[in-house]
Amino acid sequence: MIALLLLAPLLAALLIIVLRRWPAALGLAGSLGALVGAAGLLWQVRHHPVVRFTWPGLPGLPYGLGATPFTALLAVIVAVVALLIFVYARGYMAHERGKVWFWASMSLFVAAMQLLVLSADWLLFVTGWELMGLASFLLIATWHWEEKARQGAVNAFLLTRFTDLGLYLGIVIILLQSGTSLMQAEPGPAIPLVGALALLLAVMGKSAQVPFQSWLAGAMAGPTPVSALLHSATMVAAGVVLLLRAYPLLPPASLPYIGAVGGATIVLTGFTALCSNDIKQLLAASTSSQLGFMLVALAAGFPGAAVSHLVAHAFMKSGLFLSAGLFQHQNESTLFARISGSGRTAPVALAGWALAGLALAGVPPLVGYWSKDAILAAGLGAGNPAWYFGVAAGGALLTALYIGRSLGLLWRGPARPAADAVGLGLMRAGLLGLVGFVVGGGFFLADVLRFVGYALPEAPAAQLTGLTAAALGLGLGWFLRAADVGTPVLRFVQDNYPIGGGFPALVGRPTLALAAACGRFDEYLHRQVLGLGGAVLALAGRGRRADTRLRQAAAGVGPATLALAARTRRADAGLAAAVQGLAGAFRRAGQLSRPVQSGLVHRELLWTVLGVLALVAALFVSLFRWF
Amino acid sequence: MNTFPLLSLTVFLPLLGAALLLLLRPRGRRAAFAIGIGTAALTLLAAGLVWARGVPGGFAQLEELPWIPAIGAAYRLGVDGVSLPLVLLTAVLFLATLIYSANTSEQPASFVALMLLLETACLGAFLALDLLLFYVFFEVTLVGMYFIIAGWGHDNPKQAALTFFIYTLVGSLFLLLAILALYLGAAPHTFDMRALLAHPPLGGTAALLTFGALALAFAIKTPLFPFHTWLPTAHTAAPAAGSAILAGVLLKLGGYGFIRFGLQMTPDAFRQLAPYVLGLAVFSAIYGAFAALGQTDIKRMVAYTSVNHMGYVVFGVAAAALRPAGGPFGLDGAVLQMVSHGIVTGGLFLLIGALQDRTHTRDMGQLGGLAPAYPVLSGLFILASFASLGLPALAHFPAEFQIFLGGYQVAPVATALLLVGLIITTALYLRAIQRVFLGEQPAVLSPLGDLGARELWAIGPLVALIVLIGLYPEFLLGLIHATQRLIMAGHE
Amino acid sequence: MSSGGMDMKRDLLLVLPQIVLLLTAVGALVAEMLRRRRLGLAWTLGGLGAAGAAALRQLGADTTAFSGTFRVDALSHWSVLILAPAAGLCCLLARQELRGTPREGTVYSLLCFGTLGAALLAGTGDLMFLVLGLLINSLSGFALAAYSKTKAGTEGALKYFIYGTVTTAILIFGLTYWVGITGDTLLTSLARPDLPPLALAFGFVALITGLGYAASIFPFHFWTPDTFEGAPVSVAAYLSVVPKIGVFFALAQVGRSLPANGPVAWPLVLAGLAVASMTFGNLLALLQQNVVRLLAYSTIAQAGYFLLGVVGLPAGAGARRALIVFAAAYAAMNLGAFAVVLSTGKTLADFRGLGTRRVFAGAALTVFLFSLVGIPPLAGFAGKLLLFEATMAAGYTWLAVAAVLNSVLSLAVYLRVVAAMYFGGTGETSDMGPVSWAGQAVVVTCFLVTVLLMFVF
Helix, strand or coil, rough: CCHHHHHHHHHHHHHHHHHHCCHHHHHHHHHHHHHHHHHHHHHHHCCCCEEEEEEECCEEEEEEEEEEEHHHHHHHHHHHHHHHHHHHHHHHHHCCHHHHHHHHHHHHHHHHHHHHHEEHHHHHHHHHHHHHHHHHHHHHHHCCCCHHHHHHHHHHHHHHHHHHHHHHHHHHHHHHHHHHCEEECCCCCCCCHHHHHHHHHHHHHHHHCCCCCHHHHHHCCCCCHHHHHHCCCCCHHHHHHHHHHHHHHHHHHHHHHHHHHHHHHHHHHHHHHHHHHHHHHHHHHHHHHHHHHHHHHHHHHHHHHHHHHHHHHHHHHHHHHHHHHHHHHCCCCCHHHCCCCCHCCCHHHHHHHHHHHHHHHHCCHHHHHHHHHHHHHHHHCCCHHHHHHHHHHHHHHHHHHHHHHHHHHHCCCCCCCCCCCCCCHHHHHHHHHHHHHHHHHCCCHHHHHHHHCCCCCHHHHHHHHHHHHHHHHHHHHHCCCCCCCCCCHHEEEEHCHHHHHHHHHHHHHHHHHHHHHHHHHHHHHHHHHHHHHHHHHHHHHCCHHHHHHHHHHHHCCCCCCCHHHHHHHCCCCCHHHHHHHHHHHHHHHHHHHHHHHHCCCHHHHHHHHHHHHHHHHHHHHHHHHHC | CCCCHHHHHHHHHHHHHHHHHHHHHCCCHHHHHHHHHHHHHHHHHHHHHCCCCCCCCCCEEEEEEEHHHCCCCCEEEEECHHHHHHHHHHHHHHHHHHHHHHHHCCCHHHHHHHHHHHHHHHHHHHEEHHHHHHHHHEEEEEEHHHHHHHHHHHCHHHHHHHHHHHHHHHHHHHHHHHHHHHHHHHCCCEEHHHHHHHCCCCHHHHHHHHHHHHHHHHHHHCCCCCCCCHHHHHHHCCHHHHHHHHHHHHHHHHHHHHHHHHHHHHHHHHHHHHHHCCCHHHHHHHHHHHHHHHCCEHHHHHHHHHHHHHHHHHHHHHHCCCCCCHHHHHHHHHHHHHHHHHHHHHHHHHHHHHHHHHHHEEEECCCCCHHHHCHHHHHHHHHHHHCCCCCCCCCCHHHHHHHHHHHHHCHHHHHHHHHHHHHHHHHHHHHHHHHHHCCCCCCCCCCCCCHHHHHHHHHHHHHHHHHHHHHHHHHHHHHHHHHHHHHHCCCC | CHHHHHHHHHHHHHHHHHHHHHHHHHHHHHHHHHHCCCHHHHHHHHHHHHHHHHHHHHCCCCEEECCCEEEECHHHHHHHHHHHHHHHHHHHHHHHHHHCCHHHHHHHHHHHHHHHHHHHHHHHHHHHHHHHHHHHHHHHHHHHHCCCCHHHHHHHHHHHHHHHHHHHHHHHHHHHHEEEEHHCCHHHHHHCCCHHHHHHHHHHHHHHHHHHHHHHCCCCCCCCHHHHHHHCCHHHHHHHHHHHHHHHHHHHHHHHHHHCCCCCCHHHHHHHHHHHHHHHHHHHHCCEEEEEHHHHHHHHHCCCHHHHHHHCCCCCCCHHHHHHHHHHHHHHHHHHHHHHHHHHHCEEHHHHHHHHCCCHHHHHHHHHHHHHCHHHHHHHHHHHHHHHHHHHHHHCCCHHHHHHHHHHHHHHHHHHHHHHHHHCCCCCCCCCHHHHHHHHHHHHHHHHHHHHHHHHC
């Protein structure tokens, strides 16, 4: 079953690349296969709670795949959401360029997410994690002839890859501590705080938490099904899955950090969503904010609440995206200025948006009501309820506000005739499927969670607060206008708080400048090395002159040395005789050399004399030793 | 059958092919490359047989013939888990590059003969178990590569070839000094590497100096900062096949040398100086990444990433030298990284060659939109790029991850710094992909079209290997690990 | 000592190679008088071959002749085995260079005389033989150096002559001290423990002076570059090889008898001279534009390596073998280099593009030069390796290190020529006329020896 689950989408991706034909059909088939596999797997784990097999990976660090009820459930949810989005995309992409690229990457994306979900060891986990990054890069760049898409794809991959370094570091620490790559059923001692923070960094990047939330906005340049997939059950969800997997190993000291990150994200990106002028940008900011809820729940010590919101959010957010895509398809734009009022002419899209949105705002009995309740209850149960509960309640209010505002914007405004778009039927089918889960899912949420081993916290105060926040927010939000005022503060919030110019100015440009400097320095270095060789050759070029000068120097040193020698010769009679003999030879040599006008021989002979004297001196030293 | 000199056959098969070429002097391109490709394929087969015969860990399949008994030098060959992966890499890459360059029209017979000579030299260097024999093969690689760059290069090949020649010759001179020191330090004097490995002969200052000479020699070959400046120059001038071999195989002689000589023959000196080597390797890796990011020529860019990747190799070896803690993972990773880098970068250089054939430029500023124009070429390049930036499931990941594991045990901060190299590499490849392959399709396309059969036959297997190593590294790691355990146990 | 016909006959048989050399020289002279040059060349080559064959037959013997005054041992045998072919190659070079000139035949004869002198030096067991060998060698050398009557040639020859006479005078003067203190002229007498150290030391200094000039040891080398430049290339080749080998073997014979731990610390002195020679020769060679001068300084540097072998003598037989192997390697690579120079030109500019113009000559010269550096597996490596070993065995590790470092330096020297051949672009210069079979034969022979020597010794 696991094999079918993983291989179906993977094979689909490969076949699409190789055949370059029937991309949508193959993609759908793969997705269907994955769903069958996932369902089968869920059936399997009903009887055997743990299915696991391993094979050799790195020495001493085996690979492993496996399923627990929880991961099987996740796999099913991923498969369901993916299949519905695929159905929708069949219509959405019907007349777009780059189908092969799109469908192959989508299938790869799903395969990677399933690998991440089903991995039973850290190496495969990181494999799925990074493959998903690659697939998201390709998907965002589907329309790569647009500058925005290229830039968004690069930013997304680069930013998440940067934070992935934290994952590497964290996994290295985990592996070295536990001695094996397999995820242990019995958790060992907690890892050091630095490891936990490294993992948190990876989560912040993948789940688009502050300050790394901006890549998610850039990723909107991709086709809408991509956004839907990215924001619901995959990609951003991977960060929370990582935290859930690592949860038993996290030291208690790391939880406040997680809570702080989640809380800050809820509030900051919540405001971004509230100020957004673009329906997809609103959803992007909302995703970060909702994932912040899950972090807060985890930090409060209630992973069950986080899981429930993860599941609920998958359906709600993909539903929202799919209806946003319908609006986009009808109006060729995602700006509120261009789509406001079109809700009245697109009942299915509006119904989908309204249901999913109300669920997100926490309106009963939709699925989001239950999960948001759980998180608020988790906040109350935390060690520091003032902070956790406060931030969760504020977040709920913000959520309701921006949903209410978006409903108001879609309903009011000029009536726009529905454009004659192609493929709307399939798109609506996908949307309706998802909305079905949003509407009905809430009734099964608690049971399903109990089945996979998580309990949902409950508290009447939380329920009351949630309902109040939803009602208040939706009511107020309805009357909020499109924020077209170009005030700097608003723009700052809309653009995800680009402090000091944001990543391009703070990191991107300095890095490129440093790189250019390195490149120039390297050329300089190379020239220096070449110059060294050239200098040696130049030295050789001056060979003759140097040679002459050396001889002249020899000629100068010679007489001086001879004078010195003359003073020392009295020391030994035999030596004196030798020197005298040499002096005679020297005179004769001088006479002989005159005819050829050399004048050099005698000078050089002095060197020889010097050499003889040096030898004598050396031997004298040895003689003293001997005496 | 077990006495059949399979190693010698593997080493000298290409030389036989070269001799055949010189003997027959085929006029046509087809005949020359038929001989060349046939020989390279047989060599790969022979290397595969060596593998099939089994390499348990220590040196196996030994062959020994007296050569110069007067000075204790002999013809000694043997294979272990460190050399066999490199031998297989060499055989694969030479076959691929010969297939790839089968359209060389300029003096094809000489080109093939030189390539085959180079293959013999590379295989010989990896399999030699005698210092002198190693040195001779080591030098011949230099000569062969020089002529390939000077004869079939572009831009300013003579200048680049000269730089390459002088640089590496100076390096090999230091190697010679170290070899002399090892020889003279051993009692009785011998060039037998196995004896020297079993009992590292030198100690104290002599060992430190010898290791210094070895480190310098192999730092130039590997190359490490600041001895790397010959590399981009040589790559820019070399033909695609030459670049692939240079990066894929010749650089590995440096890494191999660090293991076989530095780690195994002067272990104590290496351990003493390992912190400095570690530091240099980290700096080299990061510097190489930054310098690559600063390039506009795509080939120079890939050349600089070699500085980065080979920095990881030296890092892994140095971590192993600081045993016992960092030993196993670091060394395993370093050897696998050499193979991965050979396959990935070899493939990348061939792809860049194919790209240059079509666009006649390597300036990334002038390129763009090639993905819709040449989907196969672009797809393979993107895949190889992601392999090179260390994406899991592709060849570099298992190697680099082990290097990080090994490094973290001995030097956590240095390892964290090393990770920075990873993100810079990512940035540079993404930039390259974005500028060269993405975007609107160019108006004028080359009549060559997408990758042809010749190019696919050359590059396809390399890409398959990239995925295979990424998904199932055990098939090489099993070999490497067995030898690594012996090495580490021998020096505890 | 006993006397009698048997002993005399035995002694004469023992010096048969030297006698053959003498007859060859005389015969060549006769041929020249008859103006039969080809015959003279043939006779010379045949005679040299016969001398070599005679030496080969005696290989393995270790005895003395003429009451211990001449030693018949490995050094004397191998000196003939190396010098006779070397002289033959010099004759071939001379044939190419001097063919048709008036005194062509005289050159063959003088080459043989010089070789005879060197062979006598190599087997010397007696001070008289030492002086005799040196004189025979030097005198023919003077005449050869003065061959060309150009100004440079005359100046070089005169310089050589003056140096030769002065240093030989010093040598003879100093050796009289040895004769005085030992009472006889046998080298073995020097081993006596009761000799006055001062006189012994002075004699040794004189010996080094006299022999050092012939072998171009620093600081007795000053004649070398000028003489090489002025003389015909074939003569320069001869001067760089034959006298040098004779002298170092003679030094080795002295070193065999002179106690190393005695009053005269001669190995230390020679070690110092070795370092000075190597360093000085390499540094100055680096500065030369003229390839002949470059090779001249290179022979000074190589003389330093020869000294390593003498320094290592007290440690055992390894040093003697090292000397012999290095001598053979040196003869091949140096003669080969000169042979290529002869057919190419004297300045570095002449070598531009040689690597592509004449592929074999370029490759051969590269091999010779790399062999001079000492890169494996060429002959020079074998010689130097054995020399290093011998030096270290004698306890002179620092000397071996200095020699190794000098090898690094020498790479730069020789690489300049290689760089000119392969990287200097194509020179406009034409070669020095057609290459004769004789010159080609020399290059090929030297090439083969340089490449293969390691595999056979």
